[in-house]
Amino acid sequence: MELSAIDTTSESGLREECGLFGMVAANGGIDITLSHLIHLGLVGLQHRGQESAGIVTSMGGPNDTFVTRKAMGLVNGAFSDDDIVSLKGNLGIGHVRYSTQGLSNASNIQPFVVESLHGLIAVAHNGELVNAMHLKQKLLRHGVGLSTSSDSELITQLxxxxxxxGEPNGANWVGRIKNMMQETVASYSLLIMHKDRIWAVRDSYGNRPLCIGKLLPADAVTVMRSPSGNRLALPDESEAWIVASESCTFHAMGAEYVRDVLPGEIVEVTKNGVISRCIVPRPEAHPPAFCIFEYVYFARPDSRFEGQMVASVRRRCGRQLALEWPADVDLVSTVPESATPAAMEYAATVSKNNIFLWFCQVHVRVASPPIKYPCYMGINIPTKEELVANIIPLNEMAKLFGADSVHYLSLEGLKKAVTEGLKEGQETGHCTACLSGDYPVKKLDW
Incomplete structure (x- = not known):
């Protein structure tokens, strides 16, 4: 097929997903305005969504209102200094968005804020509901009006x-969240803010990432270190508790990673700390299905998933790629930037003593299997018919790219690179649907 037959200007190509950031100040409070830290956290997650950004804060009192600021565009352009100053509070949640369900416009900017029987709630969502069409019709039949085209509003209404x-003793948020999880099994990581607390929720497949961190006082960061250089953080040292899509955003504010929110887990975050309220099991006998493409492309290399650094997985992908498809080369270059760790390890594995800055051959090596199938769980991937791996045979891709050869990492090679860094006995499982066509959820509204 001619190159001109492939649309390279469309916005329907592979794009990152949304980013969540939430913070609750501890009993002692924090030395810097909470909204500044939420803003900083969203900047660290900017790679996950560039369409719009929103922040909601509250003082956390029983009758306190929410302060909301939202805008289209990047984080640094979405909020003025006056916006940040106006976002007063002891807790808050933020969101950066790119659209998978719903239009890219102001009405779909998250977090969504609605009135419930027990007061205001704010909801931020990363993912895409696999049964969104069914849920929408169900809510409309029950007389629930919808004001946006985003599937995230469906979660808010549920x-x-x-x-x-029932709720004989007041708001039962664990019960409400469980009900929502029974209505839709995937895909979502959620932050739900109500009065003085934030609920952090991950679907039972663990498809989208979510992790917990804590903000340490400045003296704990700079003084309290062991002889080996490791930080000695005590449980009651925290100035604030954080929940975010990626741990990379902790570094800039002196916070430290604590752990991942587990698949199906409902976590309550208050000024007193973090409590795991329950874990909702998967509806079928299926392993977890964490998106394997987080390791390949979406996440920043300095983020941690499943107890391992993303950069270390990418390096192992490069090493495995060199073992599967070595090339007699003098120079290894990298594109896009997420491939840099893989390229460095590939170069080290096939290294030669003489490196020249000229070349007469070009070999393309991709540190991932080819994408052949759409994603229905939160990634904007074109239809199967639009994906280049389904349009052009592998043996013709070299001609398309003007290269001497093109080879991809095998799916088994990618799985090996990911699982090598996991602890022995650790429950794990990864969604490879966009690479293999094996979807963890079989019933889809598509």
Missing amino acids: LTHTPDC
Whole structure:
């Protein structure tokens, strides 16, 4: 097929997903305005969404209102200094968005804020509901009006429903969240803010990332270190508790990674700390399905998933690629930037003593299997018919790229690179649907 038959100007290509950041000040408070830290956290997650950004804060009192600021565009351009100053509070959540469901416009900017029987709630969502069409029709039949085209609003509306078990003793948010999780099994990581607390929720497949961190006092960061240089953080040292899509955003504010939110886990975050309230099991006998492409492309290399650094997985991908498809080369270059760790390890594995800055051959090596299938769980991937791996046979790709050869990492090679860094006995599982066509959820509204 001619190159001109492939649309290279369309915006429907592979794009990152949304980013979540939430913070609750501890009992002692924090030395810097909480909204500044949420803003800084969203800057660290900017790679996950560049369409719009929003922040909601509250003082956390029983009758306190929410302060909301939202705008289209990048984080640094979305909020003025006056916006940040106006976002007063002891807790808050923020969101950066790119659209998978719904249009890219101001009405779809998150977090969404709605009134419930027990007061205001704010909801931020990363993912894409696999049964969004069914849920939309169900809510409309029950007389629930929808004001946006985003599937994230469906989650917000489900959370306003009183659970079947009732609420004789006041708001039962664990019951409400469980009800929502029974209505839709995937894909979502959520931050839900109500009064003085934030609920952090991950779907039972663990498809989208979510992790917990804590902000340490400045003296704990600079003084309290062991002889080996490791930080000696005590449990009661925290100035604030953080929940975010990626741990990379902790570094700039002196916070440290604590752990991942587990698949199916409902976590309550208050000024007193973090409590795991329950884990909702998967509806079928299926392993977790964490998106393997987080390791390949979406996440920043300095983020940590499943107890391992993203950069270390990418380096192992490069090494495995060199073992599967070595090339007699003098120079290894990299594109895009996410491939740099893989390229460095590939170069080290096939290294030669003489490196020349000229070349007469070009060999393309991709540190991932080819993408052949759409994603229905939160990534904007074109239809199967539009994907280049389904349009052009592998043996013709070299001609398309003007290269001497093109080879991809095998799926088994990618799985090996990911699982090598996991602890022995650690429950794990990864969604490879865009690479293999094996979807963890079989019933899809598409």
